[in-house]
Amino acid sequence: MEAGLSWTDERVALLRRLWEDGQSASKIAAQLGGVTRNAVIGKVHRLGLAGRAKTGEDGQAPVRAQPALEIETAIAVVEAEAPEPVAIVTHRPAPEFPMPTPAQAAPAEAVSLAVSQRVTIMDLRESMCRWPLGDPTTPEFRFCGARSITGLPYCTHHAEIAYQPAAERKRDRRVAGFR
DNA sequence: CCCTGATTCGC
């Protein structure tokens, strides 16, 4: 799952997406896997993407919620419909977070009021919480799906977890992350 | 010393 890493269309697409989204070269490299930040920067220049809307370019990471990384990665993979296995490196967003109880076969009428339904990307709507659940590479991958806070991508529960001071977030990277 | 992107240049 590590061999044959190169700038495939999928990887370039993900690179573009993350770079234009303001992610740093090192973070992008970590997500792509198999490349260094130098490689990412070099590729960015060759693609003519250098110089972007730099919001937090002065210091560390841009103002962005951690889960956004996984979401973008998952979406990018889905959109690309990668013909070959794609290695996904995720960042665990928080130490621990109690997951809502498994949604049982609830009547459609009850969905809107349910605490969490857990939906696939196909059923994810604008007003639904986009907090990722599970491994994006597996069919079991779901999004929270609960009613999101207006203007935010997450429900109240996950927004609390997502939006934390960067300084308090622990640097804890690992392969595959959510539960 | 941590990090950032930019550039050079041998491969």
Place this chain on the structure above:
DNA sequence: GCGAATCAGG
């Protein structure tokens, strides 16, 4: 085309 080494800087 690629990316390590290097540079310049926050």
